Amino acid sequence: MSIESELLPQALEDAFALPATFYTNPQIAARERDCVFARHWQLVAHVDQVREAGDHAIAEVAGVPLLIVRGDDGELRALHNVCRHRAGPLATCEGRGAKALRCKYHGWTYRLDGQLRSAPEMEGACGFDASAIRLPQARVAQWQNLVFAALESPPAITDVLAGIDARIGAHPLASYVFDRRTRYEIGCNWKAYVDNYLEGYHVPHIHPALNRMLDYRSYTTTLAPWHSLQFSPLESADALYGNGDALYYFIWPNIMLNILPGRLQTNRVVPLAPDRCRVDFDYFYPAGRNDAAHRTQDEAFSDEVQREDIAICELVQHRLASGSYTAGRLNPRRESGVWHFHEMYRAALRADA
Ligand code: FES
Ligand SMILES: [Fe+2]
Known part of the structure; x- marks a missing residue:
């Protein structure tokens, strides 16, 4: 067969x-x-980990490291935890109140929404445009106090969980x-x-x-x-x-x-x-x-x-x-x-x- x-x-x-x-x-x-x-x-975090701006948790979905982070705008995002320079980690553990996301490898620094803010000593790199670089983002959803993420178009989370609230x-x-x-x-x-x-x-x-x-x-x-x-x-x-x-x-x-x-x-x-x-x-x-x-x-x-x-x-x-x-x-x-x-x-x- x-x-x-x-x-x-x-x-x-x-x-x-x-x-x-x-x-x-x-x-x-x-x-x-x-x-x-x-x-x-995928279940990636619980809301207690990411209540305030800069609070973050780490997870992995289908082999992709993710950083679940609350932005300054209150939005919850699931950013790829993979630096756009040479694939370093932005975070290796959960944390609270970060002002920015600084890569552990060479210090490139991203805003909480994933936009690259600064890249040390890159002045000599021809045509390098920090404003064009941002961390890719996965989809994120919240239900009860649980946070879910998905890399590609998943079914609507409301369909996935339909009926559970009423039952419990x-x-x-x-x-x-x-x-x-x-x-x-x-x-x-x-x-x-x-x-x-x-x-x-x-x-x-x-x-x-x-x-x-x-x-x-x-x-x-x-x-x-x-x-x-x-x-x-x-x-x-x-x-x-x-x-x-x-x-x-x-x-x-x-x-x-x-x-x-x-x-x-x-x-x-x-x-x-x-x-x-x-x-x-x-x-x-x-x-x-x-x-x-x-x-x-x-x-x-x-x-x-x-x-x-x-x-x-x-x-x-x-x-x-x-x-x-x-x-x-x-x-x-x-x-x-x-x-x-x-x-x-x-x-x-x-x-x-
Ligand atoms: S890999 Fe992130 S700064 Fe170099
Ligand atoms: Fe059992």
Whole structure:
């Protein structure tokens, strides 16, 4: 079977998972960078990092380093963090209140809107015109307290997120405050991690403690054009989350919002190599709720679940690469989220054919 024939749409009831080669092949990984990561919204920062003029965060989208910066005019921009002189970095970490963006290599200095302001000792360069030089800009969008960027014409962010605000009404996420980030490097293809996230089918087998909190029989998956929602009622100790709803949003192509009573955790899944990815967990809590015990328990429990997921994803990656397996049938009742992800993925790669 050719790669292209594997990209045809499939109906849920007939669906197979993506074939193993999609999880191992370096050429597919290069194609994904252009068709998936450059053309769709990526989570790059949270608003707390970029509230005032000159505040900035760094991120990378489809291999392009970006500088997310608030301008003097109040505009939020996603500038390429690549100096126009000889590709030096304008920033290597986040920062506050910069008056200008000075390249770390030879000191060319840009305004916060990306326009080159000065280039030391360039007087002798014939026809050099600083006013004609500016940092390229990616698209940027903001929702709740999250900042997204995209390199090329992505779908409208309002379409991507349509319906989420109405569903999460009781959680005023925009008032939640960033607390901390935890990073995990995982020995699997980024899609193997996303696939695993998108079904609760494995919960009784892989996550004994989580399984006691969720209600597997009531676990549902709802599909939207660009995202999906897994929902379960949740019962846990008061010191952890108490009782309420567990909402697990997946936003194409690699963003997760895990909303439990009193906390938001975002995940972004970053490909590092065909068989490696990194997942960044950011934790947010309602402003004013400074409950250290709750945060410690939340982190410990999330980490336990994550370690269980990492272990199974790495075992799966090894088997995807073994040559023993091509592609298996999906469970229409329990794996509609995986099917939906694979359909969006196939469509994204078809657009490039
Ligand atoms: S590379 Fe930026 S000033 Fe030289
Ligand atoms: Fe899991």
